[in-house]
Amino acid sequence: MQTRACVLHSAKDLRIENVPVAEMGDEQVLVRIGAGGICGSDLHYYLDGGFGVVRLQENFIPGHEVAGTVEAVGSKVTKVKPGDRIALNPSRPCGHCKFCQAGEQQHCADMWFYGSAMRFPHSQGAFREQIVVEEFQCEPVGDTVSLGEAACCEPLAVALHVTQRAGSLTGKRILVTGAGPIGALVVAAARYAGALEVMAIDLHDAALKKAGEMGATRTLNVSQGLGLKADEFTAEKGYFDVAIECTGAGAVIRDLLPVLRPRGHLIQVGQTGDVPLPINAIVGKELCVVGAFRFHGEYALAARLLKEGRINVKPIITATLPFERAVEAFEMAADRKAHMKVQLTF
Amino acid sequence: MQTRACVLHSAKDLRIENVPVAEMGDEQVLVRIGAGGICGSDLHYYLDGGFGVVRLQENFIPGHEVAGTVEAVGSKVTKVKPGDRIALNPSRPCGHCKFCQAGEQQHCADMWFYGSAMRFPHSQGAFREQIVVEEFQCEPVGDTVSLGEAACCEPLAVALHVTQRAGSLTGKRILVTGAGPIGALVVAAARYAGALEVMAIDLHDAALKKAGEMGATRTLNVSQGLGLKADEFTAEKGYFDVAIECTGAGAVIRDLLPVLRPRGHLIQVGQTGDVPLPINAIVGKELCVVGAFRFHGEYALAARLLKEGRINVKPIITATLPFERAVEAFEMAADRKAHMKVQLTF
């Protein structure tokens, strides 16, 4: 059996081609993909053929933010049935390594994450019409949410994971830096977790408008005025309890430290290389700089919240194109000022 | 009433002079100082007239690691009596600010810390023969420990505070970087807290020998061979649960990240300015970089552990001189290869 897929042969060389569909096992599920969102890592593969030391070494199907409809199920499958609409968890930890056995599956020593070239052969992705997956990867989303929204389940899971890294956010003052797709979802996740104030900052008003729609209680364009250097943020050793850093920009990370209260948390989400950090500030205020990476149990939670309409992700979907126009879609996604999340339909 | 004290007029200009002794109030205690240790900050004042933006602006008595004997007590004092041997807590938080009321006295908005030029007028220190202090600053140390050892109560309190910042250390693998006085006390504190392995690293064998005497289960001179880059430390995403960084050296801090397990903690004690940190490593392994600053309840704990002989601090005291020879003592303390802790007697 064959299906059509987006196949990246090298940077900027994305083709629609037939690829084989695996045979479905007893505990597996055949899914017809309905929608898929283009993520930053997809874009890096498309634009640059990879990032850092991760480079394309063979033809590669990108895509890990997808949702679809169950077409068939193996004989032992009980979680879903044909016709069910699902979000597809792209994370397949091994279950056996010491990290999995400690409940830290996001650090699995043998992780198979869809649409990732970190390992070779690459973990092929899900920008394709049909795919065979494990039962446990399927999270039902019900019939009221669109598959486009359901395809936001993965970045929402990331955002929910992020907000767990600082303990309870209930009643706290939160700063979110960078109002891109992840930042905007982090805003929503922080509000869902009971944050008292969620201030989003960015350089662009359009992004901040989206952050407001996602629930920010305040937005600040830091390209103007004092930005975070204003007295109201730095007085009394710092205003915010938690900063969630989604830009990966060194200057932003450094600027956060003075606005965090003693023992405050900086949750780092944005990835980047070396950033000079003032160690004195971390020591003197006993700050905690904490990394947040991927998700595990949060995927099922994200699916549930989408299914029940508790978090509305529609504001972040800024364009939707049929997958046959994937090249166009990737080019649109590359224009980060104009677009938040660009999705494909299948 | 007058007493003799070490008075710093400017960098390198340290004199023995008479200074007034304050009148003792109802809740105060008159203490005859017996011993005092020279700390890194004392040395900065002596050598450079300050550090960073903290500069001497008036005559200044250094010293905050001291112990002595009670000479007289105010009418309401019950905690100590004349003749009692005590360690003197140099930390006097205000008790009223929001940090004190939250049990985070080390971040007091109006802290009065002996021998600190952070505020003006400066908080005068305790390298003097007699001093009037608050009752709550006195921690009895009993009759079996020397006043020199008792004067190590303050850095031991710092070390105990450090080891609390990563939660329980029981059964954990700990790396301590830098085997100076604080590093060596951190080794002892980590062992006291039930650490399974405590590996100390340094560039000098003499310091590592002291770390071994303080309880390190392993020492490594990283000026030779692979140092922390050895496979045994980096395999399986990192060997250590917790690293306690006491050098403040950028190269050391960076080298720690690969040897920490996912979700491991880097407790930063050493102070320095900007250090380039690889954000990718913090995010991908979800590390926690945590500052540790001063102490609060740990001072009383340190006094108790010294009193009961549970932690032996003798190995770190490498020289003791009468305070009249303070200049000589400060010069010795400046030679960090030759000396750990240099103390004065009064």
Added chain:
Amino acid sequence: MQTRACVLHSAKDLRIENVPVAEMGDEQVLVRIGAGGICGSDLHYYLDGGFGVVRLQENFIPGHEVAGTVEAVGSKVTKVKPGDRIALNPSRPCGHCKFCQAGEQQHCADMWFYGSAMRFPHSQGAFREQIVVEEFQCEPVGDTVSLGEAACCEPLAVALHVTQRAGSLTGKRILVTGAGPIGALVVAAARYAGALEVMAIDLHDAALKKAGEMGATRTLNVSQGLGLKADEFTAEKGYFDVAIECTGAGAVIRDLLPVLRPRGHLIQVGQTGDVPLPINAIVGKELCVVGAFRFHGEYALAARLLKEGRINVKPIITATLPFERAVEAFEMAADRKAHMKVQLTF
């Protein structure tokens, strides 16, 4: 200066009388009370002259759930000004004892809590037209919420404190037992904190209806059918992550244990005497039974949430009477099947 107040001379003997108004100090505020809610402890004083070993020993003004309008302020007051509408924090911890200095003010060794006969002379309460209070007790509630709703600030603070005792509730399954005023507010507080499911149980449909209005995702009348013994709750070692017990009924407490997952938390709010608990169940599932008592920082949070309309407390206010009819109001409050929260206006 005199003002009218509700004064309890003994059980069932509640009179409206003139009482003196204290002179206002520099850091104090004169408040005209607008509304006050009758709490369970008020009711115990009225019906029984006390509870347990706490008994009325002198004339006593009940009331600790009140809100009003600032009439005058002392010369050093900056937090509020005449005309401001405020909720009045009835909790006045000493600030000096070891519990206050540890940030655990609810355990203050010298607590002065309005409308409590725990100490003698009693802490007189706030069911009166005018009262002089400390500045720090005043929490502004803005102009859009009614004073009746603002008077719910205290029980809402209790509910918010309760939900903090189990760590983050985000994405968790919560069971709330007892849908009286506190139970209903706990439901709202748990939803605010991001609970995924909040099931309220009670013996009365009317109370459960209120719980639904406060945000319960499911309600169950346990006077019928299997109640918590149903398979869906006990399967796989227990369904709920956290149970918040607001009844103080022994039979309910015991029934909770089988529906809590291993390492689940039972937060105990309802007060009662001895209850036989199956120790085997606590040990075998490693459950945590955790007490929750009063509040501290949560009072300001509650005021803020009411001010901003984030939690709607209107459903729990079931009757409002002028304070001159206080006897009638207390009798109504005693009928717990018919009433949730009965309030007085002043």
Added chain:
Amino acid sequence: MQTRACVLHSAKDLRIENVPVAEMGDEQVLVRIGAGGICGSDLHYYLDGGFGVVRLQENFIPGHEVAGTVEAVGSKVTKVKPGDRIALNPSRPCGHCKFCQAGEQQHCADMWFYGSAMRFPHSQGAFREQIVVEEFQCEPVGDTVSLGEAACCEPLAVALHVTQRAGSLTGKRILVTGAGPIGALVVAAARYAGALEVMAIDLHDAALKKAGEMGATRTLNVSQGLGLKADEFTAEKGYFDVAIECTGAGAVIRDLLPVLRPRGHLIQVGQTGDVPLPINAIVGKELCVVGAFRFHGEYALAARLLKEGRINVKPIITATLPFERAVEAFEMAADRKAHMKVQLTF
């Protein structure tokens, strides 16, 4: 292949019989048992044919505290080799259920725990000369500790698990109730974890003497005098930070509450049925009553501590008999006033 074993046919009917030795697989290990300790549950099977609803339903080999020497290893085994002396972890969680995947293996939904009649067919135990086990169950103990001491690895793992349930014990005041084998090991584990004070209480001086040898800083025979009702323990809302309850006696559990400080922890280890607990005390002081059950990672830690001589378990071994005299040994173990831990040799 056959080997000799202790086989319980019914209560008090313990025989030495031949039983088959399983065939060794690629990842398995053949162990010659050298020593085994009689635990409370073994004793219940012997004396009463079970406990509570757990009853013997077939011939049953007791024993789960054993150590021995590796005789042969499967082809894929790397952790141990023939001749290695090991402690044998009796816990074999399934690795797949939701509890195992969450790192809570002690709550495994399909646990196979040696010498337990909780499931049927029963999990046969290890009081036998030869046994085939999984590689992961073998923990090397080196050549300096006796196999009798190594056989204390299991109860030591229990004790280490217990001490982790209250967070860090460093610098804390701990009360241990009941100085039987578990209580005595808890004393040692609490000292290892840096407890400042460990007071053990019991009704018998002989047991308290053992607790002292295991590291108790104070012992108290509560059959005399005021016991825990003395002012020094109840003043200021309670003296101890943590109580570790090893008796399972209702009266003891109740007496603990007044001596725990506000927010203190009661770690419950001893198993029993219903105990009336004063809910008011738990609520008013916000106590945490926390169950502790079995162990997981602590087994390897216990083996390491024994191997390195960091915890000395010799004081608790009060008698050692050849397994052919098992009946006599079980009868001795039943005399809890005279014996702590009775062991068999094989």
